[in-house]
Amino acid sequence: MEPTTVDTTALTLPDGPRKGGEALPVAGAPQAREWRITTTSRHTVSGYLPPWATEDPSEVDVPIEHLAARLVDVHHYADFEGQTVRNARRTGHDGAEPADLHVLCGSIDCVPFAADPDPRVPTVNLNLTPECWLSDLGPDDVLRLVAQLRAQADRLAYEVHPALVAARADWAAAHGDGADAVAVHLVGSRT
Structure with missing residues (x-):
């Protein structure tokens, strides 16, 4: 069998083009590159490696029977930072000290050979909190989320x-400086 080379930049996926858009270029990013996987039998598959991608999935000497699995694992991504907020306590009320909680961080991802069509174009995966992710957000989804966050x-x-300021003012008026904010009077006891 003669070695072959496949250029995946012109690859048409079965579903045709999908919704999506171009990721914003990352400032100072290098020029677009190409990734390449070469098998032990010298067959080569290559594709577009976006300038914003953090890692190059290129490999050599991949057994031909593992090529399909390697292609499914091709994943381009670029992480972005979120916000740090103070978490009052950890889960379970275990008495742990307050800790920083990282929210609204995530990544731009593209998995060109994904079984699902949506991740085949750049999408956003957003970590709302450590236990909650919003995945495969397209451009319209990101803008809708931005509008919701602005509204919130x-x-x-x-x-x-303003309601908190008013509640604190009311509380202070009813309890003075707060030192004796909770007074317990038992029925029948002397006050």
């Missing part, structure tokens, strides 16, 4: 914050 930020700023 406005609600916190213009509804919740």
Whole structure:
């Protein structure tokens, strides 16, 4: 059998083009590159390696019977940082000290040979909290989430914050400086 080379940049997937868009270029990113997987029998598969991709999935001397599995594992990604907030306590009320909690971090991902069509184009995976991910967000999904987060930020700023200030003022008026905020009077006891 004669060695072959397959250029996947022109590969048409069975479902045809999918929704999506181009990822914003990362400032200072190198020029677009090419990844290449070469088998022990010298068959080669190559494809576009975006400038924003963190790792190069290139490999040599892959047994031909493992080529399909290697292609499924091709995953381009670029992580982005989120926000750090103070977590009052860890789960389970175990008395642990407050800790930093990282929220709204994630990555731009593209898995060109994924079984599902959506991840075959760049999408966003967003970690809301350590236990909650929003996955495979397209451009419209990201903008919808941005609008929801802005609406929630406005609600916190213009509804919740004033209500909290008013609640604290009311509490202070009813309890003084807060030192004796909880007074227990038993029925029949002397006060």
